[in-house]
Amino acid sequence: MNLALRIARRYLFGKRSTNAINIITGIAVLGISIGTAALVLVLSVFNGFEDLITAMYSNFNPDIQITPASGKTFEVDSSKILKLYQMDGVDMLSKTLEETAFFVKDDKQEFGTIKGVDEYFKGVTGIDSTIREGKYQLRDEDRSMAVLGLGMRNKLSVNVDDLFTSINVYMLKRKQSAGLFRSKPFRTKYLYPAGTFIVQTDYDNEYILTNLEFVQELLAVDNEISAIELKLAPGYDIPQVKDEIQAIMGPDFIVKNRYQQQEAFMKLMYMEKWLSYAIISLMVLMVALNMVGALWMIVLEKKKDIAILKSMGAVNRTIRNIFLMEGLLLCVLGLVAGFVIAVGTYYLQKNFGIIGVPGDFVVEAYPISIRIIDFVVVGVTVVLIGLLASIPPALRAVRVPAMIREE
Numbered sequence: 001m002n003l004a005l006r007i008a009r010r011y012l013f014g015k016r017s018t019n020a021i022n023i024i025t026g027i028a029v030l031g032i033s034i035g036t037a038a039l040v041l042v043l044s045v046f047n048g049f050e051d052l053i054t055a056m057y058s059n060f061n062p063d064i065q066i067t068p069a070s071g072k073t074f075e076v077d078s079s080k081i082l083k084l085y086q087m088d089g090v091d092m093l094s095k096t097l098e099e100t101a102f103f104v105k106d107d108k109q110e111f112g113t114i115k116g117v118d119e120y121f122k123g124v125t126g127i128d129s130t131i132r133e134g135k136y137q138l139r140d141e142d143r144s145m146a147v148l149g150l151g152m153r154n155k156l157s158v159n160v161d162d163l164f165t166s167i168n169v170y171m172l173k174r175k176q177s178a179g180l181f182r183s184k185p186f187r188t189k190y191l192y193p194a195g196t197f198i199v200q201t202d203y204d205n206e207y208i209l210t211n212l213e214f215v216q217e218l219l220a221v222d223n224e225i226s227a228i229e230l231k232l233a234p235g236y237d238i239p240q241v242k243d244e245i246q247a248i249m250g251p252d253f254i255v256k257n258r259y260q261q262q263e264a265f266m267k268l269m270y271m272e273k274w275l276s277y278a279i280i281s282l283m284v285l286m287v288a289l290n291m292v293g294a295l296w297m298i299v300l301e302k303k304k305d306i307a308i309l310k311s312m313g314a315v316n317r318t319i320r321n322i323f324l325m326e327g328l329l330l331c332v333l334g335l336v337a338g339f340v341i342a343v344g345t346y347y348l349q350k351n352f353g354i355i356g357v358p359g360d361f362v363v364e365a366y367p368i369s370i371r372i373i374d375f376v377v378v379g380v381t382v383v384l385i386g387l388l389a390s391i392p393p394a395l396r397a398v399r400v401p402a403m404i405r406e407e
Contacts, residue, residue, distance in 0.1 A: 004318055008325035011298060025294040029334045031287035036338025036382050038280050041345055043374040046273040048367030053200070053269075054258070059126045060199045060207075061261045062094070062229035064242060067254050073097065073224040074253075083248050084228070089236035090245075094120040095225045097215045102170040102186075103208065105156040112152055113206050114169060116215030124231040127197060127209070134160035134195030138211040145194035151205030153196045166190040167208075171218045189218050281381055288389040295327055295393035303400050310402035320394045327390025328383065335382050339375065346370050 068074040076095065084090055098115035117138070122128040128136040133153075137145045146167060148158060156167065170186040191210055198204055216222065232241055238257055246255045259266055299306075306319055346368055348354050353365025 002325075004321035005325050007322050008329055011302065011322070011326055012329050024290060024297065025330065028288070028291035028294050029330055029337070031290055032284065032331060032334025032382060032386070033337035033341060035280065035284035035287055036335050036378060037341035037345065039277060039284070039378045039381065040339065040342035040370070040374055041368075042276050042280055043273065043378070044342070044346060044368045044370050045366055046269065046276070047369040047371055047374070050266075050269060051369050052363065052367045053265075056200050057262055058258065059130045060203055061258055062124045063232040063238065063258055064230040064245060065256045065261055066228040066230070066245065066249055067226065067256070069252050069254050072099070073219075073221065073226050075223050076225055080248060081228070084230065084245065087241070087244060087248075089232050089241040090230055091233040092120055092123045092231040094118055094124040094229045095212060096121065096227045096229055097212055097219070097221075097225045098207075099171065099215065099219060099226075101208075101218070103152070103156060104168040104170065105158055105165070108156045110152065110155045112208055114171075114208050114210065114215055114218070116210055116212040118212045121209075121229070124229050127199075130197040130199050131195045132198045134193070136197075137194040138209065140192070140194070143192050144189070144210050144214040146191035147195045147197055147209040148193060149204035149207045150196050150198045151201065152208055153193075155205070158193045158196075160193045160195055163192055163194075166192055169218060173220070187218055187220065189214065281385070284382065285385050285388075288385050291327060291330055291386065291389045292392055294330070295323060295390060296396060298326065299323060299393050299397045299400070302397075306397055306400040307402055310400070316398045319397050319400070323394040323397045324387065324390045327386050327393070331383055331386025331389075334386075335379060338378075338382075343370070 081093070084093055094117060096115060096117045098113055100111060101114040103110050103112055103114075119138075122136060127147075131147070132150060134147075136147055138147070139145055148156070148160075152158075153160070158167065159165070167190065169189050169191055171188075173185060173187055191208070191214070197209070212225070216224065230245070232238060242255055242257055246253075249255060309319065349366065349368050356365050357363060
């Protein structure tokens, strides 16, 4: 074993001449352990929310979405659709068309987005698993049915069990006829409520789903859609499949994966995650000042030992390394204790939900998810903080002379 490490370990676990040193050292280790646990748990909570929101979005957003590079809609190219169907890695394909519309139900009026989808949409996204009331149904014989987001259902006061009261849908006509006897500016059709879905607040407050043909008739288009949505087969590399799809569709189309469909939101979440991590790291750095005091007092206590080591031939680098090792050992003790606290808290939160989410949220307790990379990041951070805190006492130890005059 390295000489500096052996001496540092002996100083760490040896008896102190002053009890205050033990107290300060204990406080330093406790502070580092609590800071370490806080870092791991903060990252784990953000991971939990990321997994939760990704799962929620996955029930509405596809693995891959193809949209036009310019304009809102495009005509379906059957040859490209066939190539997409024949691609390795593409499991299912759905055509969708969405547009802003004006909805009227009795005395309730609201703007929102109407999205027409084909029969494959529920297989691509899993939207039918989010139904809270009623059922997922887009057509009933000759009637077009609507599946409303929970927010839209509340704003329009829709009763999904009332299949006889319709929702009026108004769509502004794209082209107006000129002249004295111009036609009405809106095209009107009727929907009947079938069910309510709950995915995420932004979607719930905005979207109403129905069949694709209804929206095409409302917009007076025959073969136009706004997006092609794809579900990929398990095990395929998403970036590679995405590049192949882009090659098929060409530069006139934008191909997005699930992250890119919610890029702004996900970037904001990552920013909040690492900003919280930076703030807690600064708190750990402040706690490490206790360790500076503890190591400094150990240096003063061991001045005779340092002088003896120097007189026996120990160089300044060896003396410096002893107290650097002492600081690192203190950090490792706090690090291990912090990991134990974090794992224990994770287990309790995961299984018993000891900390609940205030208000009416989709989950009752804070979601949490531990990842190995978080332990690596936290470990490196805490060790670096410990190393920085050890440098001043180590440099002070180097300045102790080889001969100390007894008073």
